[in-house]
Amino acid sequence: MVKQSIFGRMAQLAKANINSLLDQAENPQKMLDQMVRDYTNNIAEAESAVAQTIGNLRMLQDDYNEDLKNAQDWGTKALAASRKADEYRAKGDIVDAEKFDNLAKVALQRQMGSESEAKASAPSIASQVEVVDRLKHGLDQMKGKLNELTSKRNELVARSKTAAAQTQVHDALKSINIMDPTSEVGRFEEKIRREEAKVRGQQELAESSLDAQFNSLEDLGEQTEIEARLAALKSGGSAAAIGTGNGKPAGSVVEESDFDRL
Secondary structure: OHHHHHHHHHHHHHOOOHHHHHHHOOOHHHHHHHHHHHHHHHHHHHHHHHHHHHHHHHHHHHHHHHHHHHHHHHHHHHHHHHHHHHHHHHOOOHHHHHHHHHHHHHHHHHHHHHHHHHHHHHHHHHHHHHHHHHHHHHHHHHHHHHHHHHHHHHHHHHHHHHHHHHHHHHHHHHHOOOOOOOOHHHHHHHHHHHHHHHHHHHHHHHHHHHHHHHHHHHHHHHHHHHHHHHHHHHOOOOHHHHOOOOOOOOOOOOOHHHHHHO
């Protein structure tokens, strides 16, 4: 009963569809871990049962071989006793001849008993050999499934770790994305851009102020020349002697019609 129970459980586990079981599991990794433990425990139990079955088979085979050996030995003894009886009978010693003939008969009887025991145990041995072969085959299937389960579990764990690592890398890259204005780098870049813009504004303002100063100097020089020429005219000089100027006189605004009044 125990052997049949183990054999049936081995067959059931060996036929298990791992992929189908994983598809139905809420947590495939935990399920695989549990299945690996179950398979390991069942394999250990099955190995013990198979070892015991093999031991029983070897005992039956030993008894069978011993029966065959005893049958052979008793046959040899029967032959020796029969020949001894023939020797005594040839010498006319009927008493000893009968004695050894009886010994030969006893040996033959025991030979037949050993042969009968060997013959009776032969079917049991054949049946036990078949059971052992089936158990060994089932055990090999379970070990193959265990290897498959272990590989699946290791693959799943490796993929899970890889996915977790990729998620961490993705999150890390996302947190330092320089194109993200909400990131620290984005805010620092924006601050630098504002400072650079401020510097450009200051430069433009300084350049504008310097241009105004140069224009003021040019206007002052022109006015000075006009005053000098006017003073020369009043002292009796001529416009030709002073040179041609194209500056505008200071003071009130002069219209072209004012020259017609001269």
